[in-house]
Amino acid sequence: TDILEELIKSDLNVKDRAKMIARACVELFGAHSAWVGYAAPDKSVRIIGKHPEDDPSLENIVARWDDSPYGCGAAGRSIKNGKHVLIEDTLRDESHEAWREKAKLFGITTVAAFPLMNPKRVYGTLVVRSDKSGFFSEKKIQALQLLANAAASALENAQLFEDLQRSFEKLSTLQMIDKVILSS
Numbered sequence: 459t460d461i462l463e464e465l466i467k468s469d470l471n472v473k474d475r476a477k478m479i480a481r482a483c484v485e486l487f488g489a490h491s492a493w494v495g496y497a498a499p500d501k502s503v504r505i506i507g508k509h510p511e512d513d514p515s516l517e518n519i520v521a522r523w524d525d526s527p528y529g530c531g532a533a534g535r536s537i538k539n540g541k542h543v544l545i546e547d548t549l550r551d552e553s554h555e556a557w558r559e560k561a562k563l564f565g566i567t568t569v570a571a572f573p574l575m576n577p578k579r580v581y582g583t584l585v586v587r588s589d590k591s592g593f594f595s596e597k598k599i600q601a602l603q604l605l606a607n608a609a610a611s612a613l614e615n616a617q618l619f620e621d622l623q624r625s626f627e628k629l630s631t632l633q634m635i636d637k638v639i640l641s642s
Contacts, residue, residue, distance in 0.1 A: 476507025479609045483586045484509050487598060490566060490589045491516055494574070494609070496582040497523055497537045503583065515564035515587075520556075527556045532571035536583045542603055544594055545569045565589040570599065572606035581610050 476494040483492035491513050495503035503521035510516075522529040523537040530553045532543040546568055548554045548561035554569070561567070566587045574582040584606045588594070594602075 473506055475609075477509060477511070478507070479584060479605065480507050480509035482605065483584070483602070487586070487602065488588075489586045489593070492584065492586045493519065494582060494584055495521060495533055497580055501529070503533050503537065506582070515560065515566060521585075530555075531557060532569045533583045533585050536571035536573045537580045540573050540575055540580050542570060542572045542599060542606075544599070546594075547591075567591050568593050570594050570602065572603050574606055574610035576610055576614055581614055584609060 479494050480492040483489045491508070491510060493505050493508035493516060496506050498504050501522050501524040503523060505516075505519060508516045520528050521531060521533040523534040528534065529538070532545050532553070535543045535553070545551045545554050548566055548569055549558060554561065561569075566589060568588045568591060570586050572584045572586070573580045574584060584602070586594075586602060
């Protein structure tokens with residue numbers, strides 16, 4: 459509940475909130491690492507926050523939500539289906555083939571992805587990774603899904619606020635241009 463309160467009270471900044479969510483997965487749940495991805499219209503998944511920030515296993519992650527091999531993993535399927543996806547064994551599960559070598563190199567044994575949804579669509583995904591087999595108990599999955607639901611609202615609110623700020627800045631600029639034109 460502390461993370462939920464922190465999310466609500468934090469600045470309306472998408473990247474900061476995404477990092478906070480990923481950090482909570484590592485610090486509160488004991489995950490190896492976590493990342494938050496935005497489901498872009500071009501079917502790519504853009505990482506907007508991760509923890510630990512300097513973790514080499516999180517560098518250059520490619521994920522999509524199309525039918526390519528990069529869209530068949532936990533992240534892509536959670537976005538496409540709107541349901542959490544659990545990969546119990548990253549070294550044997552065929553859907554994790556595109557990331558198998560990296561998982562082996564860094565000891566990532568299990569991965570779960572939770573859709574970040576609003577009433578109209580899936581905004582993105584929360585991906586939680588562990589180096590322990592059997593890490594995702596039913597209770598942990600339920601708690602992470604609750605966090606993902608709260609995260610979706612928090613991230614969308616921050617995105618709307620950032621969009622509103624940009625629109626306001628454009629209007630202010632137009633108003634200044636208008637005054638300059640009128641005065642000349």
